Amino acid sequence: MFHATVATETEFFRVKVFDIALEEKFIPRKVIVISDYIGYNGFLEIYTASCVSEVKDSNVMNIPTSLRQKANATPKISTLCTQRAGTFVNGTFTVYEVSLRSEFIYYGIEDRTGRMEVVVYGQFTKLYCEPGDKLRLFCFELSSSLDMWQLRSVRHSYMQVCSLRHHSIS
Known part of the structure; x- marks a missing residue:
């Protein structure tokens, strides 16, 4: 298991990832789509059955600096x-x-x-x-x-x- 933080353009989420093989997907500034996760105790929990896909489109998310600072504060x-x-x-x-x-x-x-x-x-x-x-x-x-x-x-x-x-x- 490892911990991660992910964000949309308006909010951030704490994540517990229980499938270590997904570690390569959780890289800063990489855009991913997460589905089939479980929300529990304020965390998104991602297991083997979850789907984490890399977005290869040219659309880049613009995460405000203030949101990044808040997530890491x-x-x-x-x-x-x-x-x-x-x-x-x-x-x-x-x-x-x-x-x-x-x-x-x-x-x-x-x-x-x-x-x-x-x-x-x-x-x-x-x-x-x-x-x-x-x-x-x-x-x-x-x-x-x-x-x-x-x-x-x-x-x-x-x-x-x-x-x-x-x-x-x-």
């Missing part, structure tokens, strides 16, 4: 704290704290509008991250615990660590 933490629990979030956030508790890792993230926790488990606990690094999150679920807002890794979450330091090996 990281939400502000203060805005996330006003959303409903269960909302799925994508974005890149700065880590200020890392702590291991039981089989979970808790990352404190922040921006100029506030702070929040990211809770990860499973495969994501093997990633090396330290304060000052950035976490790029895909499909993390907004929830609250003990009056604190959290982004939690769930079944289809994905995470990358963008290190700001160059680690040298001696």
